[in-house]
Amino acid sequence: MHEILYHQDNPYMPERARIVRKYDLTGDVRFFQVRLCNPDKVFPVTSSYSPGQFMMISLPYVGEAPFSITSTPSRPGLFEFCIRKVGRLTSRLFQLEENDFLWLRGPFGNGFPVEKMIGKDLLFVAGGLGAAPLRSLLLYALDNRDLFGKLFYLHGARTPRDMLFREEFFQLKQRKDFRCYLTVDEDPEGDWPFDKGVVTSLFKYVKVNPRNTAAVVCGPPVMYKYVVQEFIKLGIPDANIYMTLERKMKCGMGKCGQCVVGHKYVCVDGPVFTLWDVKNVKGLI
Amino acid sequence: MKKPKIGIYGLTGCAGDQLNILNCEDELLKLFDIFEIKSFVMASSAADEEASLDVAFVEGSVSTEKDLEDLKEIRKKSKILVAMGHCAVFGGVQSMFVGEDWDKMYRKVYGKKRAVTLTKPLPPKPLAAYVKVDAVLPGCPIEKEPFLKLAGLLAKGVIPRHPDFPVCAECKWKENECLLLRGEMCMGPLTNSGCGAICPSLGIPCIGCWGPIEKENWEAEAFLLRERGFSVEDIVNRFAIFGGMERADKLRKFLEAKEE
Amino acid sequence: MRLFKLKRNNLFPFLRGLEGFGELWGPVRKGRKVVYARAKPEEFDLEALRTIIPAKKFFLPPRFTALKFRDNTWEDDYRPRRKVIFGLHPCEIHALNIYHRFYTRLFTDPYYERSKEATLIVGLSCVPDDHCFCYATGTSTVNEGFDLFLTDLGDRLLVWVGSPRGEESLKLVGKFLEDVEQKDISDYVAWRKRRDAAFKLKVDLDGMPEIVSFSYDSPVWEKMGRACLSCGTCTMVCPTCTCFDLEDEYDLKRAEMHRERFWYSCVFREYSMVAGGHNFREARSERLKLWYTHKLVGFMSEYGAPACVGCGRCVVSCPVGINVISVVRALRQERTTALWTKMEVKDA
Numbered sequence: 001m002h003e004i005l006y007h008q009d010n011p012y013m014p015e016r017a018r019i020v021r022k023y024d025l026t027g028d029v030r031f032f033q034v035r036l037c038n039p040d041k042v043f044p045v046t047s048s049y050s051p052g053q054f055m056m057i058s059l060p061y062v063g064e065a066p067f068s069i070t071s072t073p074s075r076p077g078l079f080e081f082c083i084r085k086v087g088r089l090t091s092r093l094f095q096l097e098e099n100d101f102l103w104l105r106g107p108f109g110n111g112f113p114v115e116k117m118i119g120k121d122l123l124f125v126a127g128g129l130g131a132a133p134l135r136s137l138l139l140y141a142l143d144n145r146d147l148f149g150k151l152f153y154l155h156g157a158r159t160p161r162d163m164l165f166r167e168e169f170f171q172l173k174q175r176k177d178f179r180c181y182l183t184v185d186e187d188p189e190g191d192w193p194f195d196k197g198v199v200t201s202l203f204k205y206v207k208v209n210p211r212n213t214a215a216v217v218c219g220p221p222v223m224y225k226y227v228v229q230e231f232i233k234l235g236i237p238d239a240n241i242y243m244t245l246e247r248k249m250k251c252g253m254g255k256c257g258q259c260v261v262g263h264k265y266v267c268v269d270g271p272v273f274t275l276w277d278v279k280n281v282k283g284l285i
Numbered sequence: 286m287k288k289p290k291i292g293i294y295g296l297t298g299c300a301g302d303q304l305n306i307l308n309c310e311d312e313l314l315k316l317f318d319i320f321e322i323k324s325f326v327m328a329s330s331a332a333d334e335e336a337s338l339d340v341a342f343v344e345g346s347v348s349t350e351k352d353l354e355d356l357k358e359i360r361k362k363s364k365i366l367v368a369m370g371h372c373a374v375f376g377g378v379q380s381m382f383v384g385e386d387w388d389k390m391y392r393k394v395y396g397k398k399r400a401v402t403l404t405k406p407l408p409p410k411p412l413a414a415y416v417k418v419d420a421v422l423p424g425c426p427i428e429k430e431p432f433l434k435l436a437g438l439l440a441k442g443v444i445p446r447h448p449d450f451p452v453c454a455e456c457k458w459k460e461n462e463c464l465l466l467r468g469e470m471c472m473g474p475l476t477n478s479g480c481g482a483i484c485p486s487l488g489i490p491c492i493g494c495w496g497p498i499e500k501e502n503w504e505a506e507a508f509l510l511r512e513r514g515f516s517v518e519d520i521v522n523r524f525a526i527f528g529g530m531e532r533a534d535k536l537r538k539f540l541e542a543k544e545e
Numbered sequence: 546m547r548l549f550k551l552k553r554n555n556l557f558p559f560l561r562g563l564e565g566f567g568e569l570w571g572p573v574r575k576g577r578k579v580v581y582a583r584a585k586p587e588e589f590d591l592e593a594l595r596t597i598i599p600a601k602k603f604f605l606p607p608r609f610t611a612l613k614f615r616d617n618t619w620e621d622d623y624r625p626r627r628k629v630i631f632g633l634h635p636c637e638i639h640a641l642n643i644y645h646r647f648y649t650r651l652f653t654d655p656y657y658e659r660s661k662e663a664t665l666i667v668g669l670s671c672v673p674d675d676h677c678f679c680y681a682t683g684t685s686t687v688n689e690g691f692d693l694f695l696t697d698l699g700d701r702l703l704v705w706v707g708s709p710r711g712e713e714s715l716k717l718v719g720k721f722l723e724d725v726e727q728k729d730i731s732d733y734v735a736w737r738k739r740r741d742a743a744f745k746l747k748v749d750l751d752g753m754p755e756i757v758s759f760s761y762d763s764p765v766w767e768k769m770g771r772a773c774l775s776c777g778t779c780t781m782v783c784p785t786c787t788c789f790d791l792e793d794e795y796d797l798k799r800a801e802m803h804r805e806r807f808w809y810s811c812v813f814r815e816y817s818m819v820a821g822g823h824n825f826r827e828a829r830s831e832r833l834k835l836w837y838t839h840k841l842v843g844f845m846s847e848y849g850a851p852a853c854v855g856c857g858r859c860v861v862s863c864p865v866g867i868n869v870i871s872v873v874r875a876l877r878q879e880r881t882t883a884l885w886t887k888m889e890v891k892d893a
Contacts (some may be wrong), residue, residue, distance in 0.1 A: 087820030263843030
């Protein structure tokens with residue numbers, strides 16, 4: 001009988017990329033700008049993606065882990081990540097220098113349903129490292145400003161030093177076509193010029209048309225409950241409230257099972273879920 | 286790239302782990318080629334104890350004041366400290382009753398007069414009871430393959446992480462019949478993987494020599510073994526051999542509760 | 546579907562003929578256990594019901610090297626050998642169908658695909674024992690997912706041809722096959738009646754998705770969690786369990802790094818633990834709940850059928866008797882005598 005011919009496309013095979021730029025955003029979070037060594041590659045890596053998708057970053061000898069893409073597809077060619085040093089893989093990543101290699105697979109995940117958001121007011125609420133995936137959608141919306149209604153971005157951090165993309169948001173605050181509110185829980189150095197208090201305290205500034213608003217939240221697990229309550233208070237429907245979740249993932253393709261919640265694979269059915277999903281799948285948040 | 290400098294040391298133990306490194310006969314040259322070995326007294330008397338180390342492998346438990354001094358010294362000069370073998374990782378068989386009145390136990394073995402020793406004895410404890418341990422290689426003794434894999438990653442500058450799931454997984458991969466179902470006193474569900482389920486594959490129940498996994502369900506195991514007709518004493522004795530300090534302590538409480 | 550018959554005394558030559566496709570594997574008894582092993586036709590145990598590990602091991606082995614890395618280059622040299630797997634019962638084939646849908650959904654798993662390409666599946670009928678419940682799961686007969694399927698009628702076997710590959714294999718073994726007659730069909734129908742009457746283990750799976758969903762806060766889970774050894778045996782022996790883990794290994798004596806892929810289990814503590822130590826399912830009861838929710842609810846909504854094929858492996862494998870039967874009965878508030886229900890533990 002005939003010999004079997006294997007095609008070479010293997011979605012587990014990481015693709016080589018180079019660190020173009022890196023700098024520290026906070027004490028333990030670093031920004032990485034990465035470019036694929038072969039930009040024409042479309043499989044298993046493709047350079048087009050949607051806001052809210054993630055990639056598997058692979059470092060040989062250590063392993064792989066998922067990281068949300070923090071850059072916007074409207075500025076193509078580069079992938080950006082915000083990475084907090086928490087484990088073996090991220091510690092290794094922090095040892096890398098500009099021009100060093102790392103390996104990528106993806107993009108994976110559903111991403112934000114941008115097409116459903118067109119024409120709507122957008123309300124973003126970010127806490128801590130949650131700013132990473134939201135920045136992707138925010139920059140996308142700003143680059144395509146006329147596609148959306150009002151734009152509100154609320155961002156909370158523990159202290160001014162812990163605020164990701166602080167300078168970038170200071171700049172963005174100048175823009176007239178979009179409202180950006182920043183708050184910190186504590187201000188030990190006493191030079192914070194904006195709001196103080198938890199992120200939900202910023203809801204007083206929000207003026208959107210609730211029936212025509214897409215609300216997006218990402219942050220530490222404890223934050224969701226309070227922020228979602230505020231969305232509901234505003235009158236935003238469950239199906240228009242989006243959250244992006246974190247889980248352990250080894251494959252990114254709905255196979256390894258480690259991100260499963262109920263019958264959802266966070267890596268392919270998520271990481272973006274609506275409040276409706278969350279109400280129907282126990283254990284998502 | 287400069288060769289990583291390593292040292293291989295033994296505290297109180299049988300030296301079986303160091304011996305198993307020497308038993309890696311085919312790979313020994315490779316090992317000596319990749320690493321610059323600064324101290325390995327079991328293999329060579331030419332040791333350089335002044336040198337700072339990239340990696341120190343330490344076997345044995347801390348059972349004397351001399352052990353403790355040596356360990357602190359090793360820790361100070363090493364970037365990465367690897368606890369190697371059950372004694373170093375969990376305290377070894379000698380630590381099974383550490384929670385009890387240790388002086389009484391000591392007298393029981395050595396008599397009323399203090400035996401002549403070079404250094405003051407201490408209740409045996411694992412390295413992590415005294416110093417920061419960066420990586421572990423369990424086993425009594427360690428196995429060749431896991432050692433070579435650990436050493437390989439260390440040579441690449443990666444700190445290895447031992448998986449934490451029971452040996453039952455490896456046992457099933459080898460398509461063994463479950464010895465607990467056959468009524469044997471098998472410690473598999475409590476014991477970390479890594480050995481490749483050597484004993485159960487030969488029909489010999491696991492005695493737990495790779496040490497416990499974290500948050501193992503020893504209550505359920507004890508319940509099951511009681512159902513299978515084993516006496517509390519037998520179960521406790523088997524548990525205690527490789528259970529390490531913590532579990533020995535839990536077991537004592539378990540025993541006390543049973544006696545009430 | 547094409548149907549033939551095979552005289553009993555031609556079975557071994559028939560199987561030997563299939564070796565023209567690849568290595569011949571089938572159920573072989575070793576002491577008290579049965580395993581799928583490479584063997585001669587005479588060594589197969591035709592009465593064997595369940596092997597320790599199901600046929601999933603042929604499609605994604607318990608542990609294999611998925612990728613190799615050396616000099617900044619990745620390599621994938623996973624090349625399964627061509628195999629004929631003989632003796633798969635309907636439950637096994639149903640499980641492989643679930644496996645197939647799962648591994649080709651959205652992203653096709655290349656390792657699975659290659660193994661599938663390299664395998665000829667030859668099914669075999671069976672008569673249930675006390676632990677089989679494929680009648681309840683609707684998986685006691687099978688219409689697809691095999692290349693050839695043999696039903697044992699004693700002096701002869703009926704041979705169904707289930708795929709183009711099965712059809713092609715007739716070039717190797719067609720000479721042993723004869724056309725069926727009316728009597729063969731009536732004998733087969735009678736055999737089916739006898740076989741269907743032989744199921745002793747009864748379990749009611751009707752409405753399980755709803756029952757499991759509404760039992761989310763049931764104390765049953767906590768009780769089960771107390772008794773679960775977290776050994777992972779249920780997941781390793783389950784023919785529809787698919788979870789795996791990846792780990793980078795670099796053995797000093799090798800030139801290249803190996804990215805190893807191995808079967809993993811949702812009952813293990815680190816299953817839902819992310820870097821930094823946060824565990825989304827710290828409690829054993831939460832992990833068991835995931836297992837049963839995924840089997841009995843999750844697959845229902847995704848594929849329209851539960852991911853249990855009634856093979857009975859969990860029934861004979863769990864040391865404390867946590868299995869589909871006892872869990873379903875407990876959730877239905879029916880009587881069960883499983884060992885885990887007897888465990889009374891004081892708080893440690």
